[in-house]
Amino acid sequence: MRNLDDNTITDAVIERVSGAPEPRTREICEALVRHLHAFCKEIRPTQQEWRQGINFLTRVGAMCSSTRQEFVLLSDILGVSMLVDAINHAAGGAQTETTVLGPFYVENAPEKALGSFIAEGLEGQPMLVEGSVSDYAGNPVAGAIVDVWHSDDEGFYDVQGEGGLADLTGRARFHADANGNFWFRSIVPRFYPIPYDGPVGDMLQAQRRHPYRPAHVHFMIAAPGFDTLVTHLFIGGSPYLDSDVVFGVKRELVVGLEPQPGGKTARGNTIDVDMQALRYDFVLAPV
Amino acid sequence: MRNLDDNTITDAVIERVSGAPEPRTREICEALVRHLHAFCKEIRPTQQEWRQGINFLTRVGAMCSSTRQEFVLLSDILGVSMLVDAINHAAGGAQTETTVLGPFYVENAPEKALGSFIAEGLEGQPMLVEGSVSDYAGNPVAGAIVDVWHSDDEGFYDVQGEGGLADLTGRARFHADANGNFWFRSIVPRFYPIPYDGPVGDMLQAQRRHPYRPAHVHFMIAAPGFDTLVTHLFIGGSPYLDSDVVFGVKRELVVGLEPQPGGKTARGNTIDVDMQALRYDFVLAPV
Numbered sequence: 001m002r003n004l005d006d007n008t009i010t011d012a013v014i015e016r017v018s019g020a021p022e023p024r025t026r027e028i029c030e031a032l033v034r035h036l037h038a039f040c041k042e043i044r045p046t047q048q049e050w051r052q053g054i055n056f057l058t059r060v061g062a063m064c065s066s067t068r069q070e071f072v073l074l075s076d077i078l079g080v081s082m083l084v085d086a087i088n089h090a091a092g093g094a095q096t097e098t099t100v101l102g103p104f105y106v107e108n109a110p111e112k113a114l115g116s117f118i119a120e121g122l123e124g125q126p127m128l129v130e131g132s133v134s135d136y137a138g139n140p141v142a143g144a145i146v147d148v149w150h151s152d153d154e155g156f157y158d159v160q161g162e163g164g165l166a167d168l169t170g171r172a173r174f175h176a177d178a179n180g181n182f183w184f185r186s187i188v189p190r191f192y193p194i195p196y197d198g199p200v201g202d203m204l205q206a207q208r209r210h211p212y213r214p215a216h217v218h219f220m221i222a223a224p225g226f227d228t229l230v231t232h233l234f235i236g237g238s239p240y241l242d243s244d245v246v247f248g249v250k251r252e253l254v255v256g257l258e259p260q261p262g263g264k265t266a267r268g269n270t271i272d273v274d275m276q277a278l279r280y281d282f283v284l285a286p287v
Numbered sequence: 288m289r290n291l292d293d294n295t296i297t298d299a300v301i302e303r304v305s306g307a308p309e310p311r312t313r314e315i316c317e318a319l320v321r322h323l324h325a326f327c328k329e330i331r332p333t334q335q336e337w338r339q340g341i342n343f344l345t346r347v348g349a350m351c352s353s354t355r356q357e358f359v360l361l362s363d364i365l366g367v368s369m370l371v372d373a374i375n376h377a378a379g380g381a382q383t384e385t386t387v388l389g390p391f392y393v394e395n396a397p398e399k400a401l402g403s404f405i406a407e408g409l410e411g412q413p414m415l416v417e418g419s420v421s422d423y424a425g426n427p428v429a430g431a432i433v434d435v436w437h438s439d440d441e442g443f444y445d446v447q448g449e450g451g452l453a454d455l456t457g458r459a460r461f462h463a464d465a466n467g468n469f470w471f472r473s474i475v476p477r478f479y480p481i482p483y484d485g486p487v488g489d490m491l492q493a494q495r496r497h498p499y500r501p502a503h504v505h506f507m508i509a510a511p512g513f514d515t516l517v518t519h520l521f522i523g524g525s526p527y528l529d530s531d532v533v534f535g536v537k538r539e540l541v542v543g544l545e546p547q548p549g550g551k552t553a554r555g556n557t558i559d560v561d562m563q564a565l566r567y568d569f570v571l572a573p574v
């Protein structure tokens with residue numbers, strides 16, 4: 001195996017990685033080499049461009065921290081995250097549509113009682129969220145674990161602040177009640193740019209793309225016997241619904257805010273001031 | 288641009304990145320999206336596998352430092368570095384064959400006088416290196432800048448030690464004389480494993496590959512009017528010449544060590560003890 005050239009090296013490398021004993025590892029490694037080499041053979045990078053590519057990836061790595069995942073952002077803006085989502089969640093079933101997890105999910109968010117206000121320390125337009133969780137047949141999923149998180153009304157997430165993980169707000173974990181219902185109070189989130197002060201931002205700028213996502217609330221809903229649902233509700237009328245930088249918008253997930261006067265709501269919850277209401281009935285797919 | 292699925296998302300992303308005003312940037316971004324999506328569509332990663340991929344890249348990034356370039360190692364073991372080398376240096380010309388730069392090159396290595404011993408603090412079998420630099424027509428390239436670096440006789444580079452960049456040895460920069468000749472003294476380097484205590488080592492293990500490179504001395508030779516030559520001389524008879532983990536061996540670069548008794552050599556240099564001699568006449572390509 002000497003004097004490999006651009007005609008022979010791909011097969012030589014594939015032969016080498018094909019020694020992987022685990023079949024799925026072997027399949028992924030062989031495909032990785034084949035597609036990576038095909039990319040290089042098509043663009044024929046100069047040594048200088050190869051070096052720029054290495055430097056770009058190194059900068060992406062250096063931006064990663066406990067509160068910043070630049071590789072997820074890179075996957076998001078190149079449409080890879082939504083492609084993987086599409087591969088794993090074929091449209092058309094009864095279950096709620098899925099979309100990207102995004103880089104701001106935090107494990108073990110604070111647990112709150114139903115009806116709680118989750119936007120401590122934030123100012124903005126009061127928002128009521130009322131939802132339900134059911135199976136394909138419409139039976140409630142009692143006790144489903146509902147994680148929610150969203151930006152503030154300037155478009156920033158809690159973990160982007162100086163306090164990082166020590167200063168969580170605009171996120172919480174709820175348990176749906178015996179009828180599969182949940183509700184909470186917060187503020188209306190705003191559209192926002194993904195963090196663009198790093199190499200992913202530089203790539204967006206080189207591609208003359210804006211870094212914005214339309215306003216949305218993240219949901220992750222889990223219950224025994226069901227696929228964990230990772231999705232958003234997008235705020236109807238928000239800017240950027242048709243040019244989401246991470247390609248994540250689905251029509252079924254765009255929900256209009258409805259004015260809700262203070263008092264008792266149609267779903268039987270009581271609020272003390274007028275709010276903008278976001279309502280959605282989530283459907284989980286069986287495992 | 289909503290409800291993209293695995294049939295429509297690739298074109299949507301390509302359309303978005305095609306706004307890059309710089310033609311080469313546009314070409315690279317479009318090809319990147321196309322090949323990256325084709326890879327995903329072929330292997331159909333689960334969400335868990337996508338997460339593993341993100342974690343792998345994040346770990347590669349976290350291993351990078353001023354003396355460790357894990358992305359270069361990754362490029363090396365996947366044959367990308369040698370593919371890019373092959374694309375940029377078609378075989379068959381009069382110039383010396385090229386091979387990978389590797390991760391241990393250091394800018395501004397200490398300048399030494401011809402004949403110097405460059406392996407301060409290292410023990411091993413004494414090695415004499417005698418070389419020349421000429422153009423296609425055989426005319427000497429006077430004053431060519433010759434950077435050399437190699438491992439110690441246990442297979443480690445200076446920058447892998449605790450001292451890092453503060454403790455350089457086994458490397459130097461020379462200026463060829465008026466006849467294009469250079470020489471220096473060192474110790475015979477050993478075959479060695481690339482650093483395998485990180486994610487690249489984990490990938491090699493998953494692929495059941497050894498991490499070794501055959502023994503070699505790195506050269507980078509530069510002179511005005513010529514392409515900078517990046518190459519190695521491999522020590523003839525070294526283990527792993529036929530299974531170099533980075534696919535870098537070329538027959539023309541494998542050179543036997545010749546016993547050289549102390550005294551004056553055929554090339555007119557004088558050494559005081561018996562040494563193993565490594566000799567090569569490098570030919571530079573015009574710019």
